[in-house]
Amino acid sequence: MKSEITITNTEGLHAALASKVVTVSKKYDASVVIEYTDKVVDAKDILGLMSLAVPQGENIKVITEGNDAEKALNDIKKILN
Numbered sequence: 001m002k003s004e005i006t007i008t009n010t011e012g013l014h015a016a017l018a019s020k021v022v023t024v025s026k027k028y029d030a031s032v033v034i035e036y037t038d039k040v041v042d043a044k045d046i047l048g049l050m051s052l053a054v055p056q057g058e059n060i061k062v063i064t065e066g067n068d069a070e071k072a073l074n075d076i077k078k079i080l081n
Helices: 015-026 046-052 069-080
Strands: 002-006 030-036 039-042 059-066
Touching (some): 015 069, 030 069, 039 046
Antiparallel strands (some): 002 059
């Protein structure tokens, strides 16, 4: 599954927000990756997410695969919107 999400937080994809994404991603039996510009990182890797340095107003793609792909994607959307 794939979804494009606009980062609306005024601080962009900052440490606390990235930490929430990692926590949610780890609780599901699914592969979760986030794509921004030409980079693709594992959403279960806090350092990878932080390395994206996504500012407010930018779009990212969240791509999930596996048994819990839909649940994982929906929960991540809730965090980032």
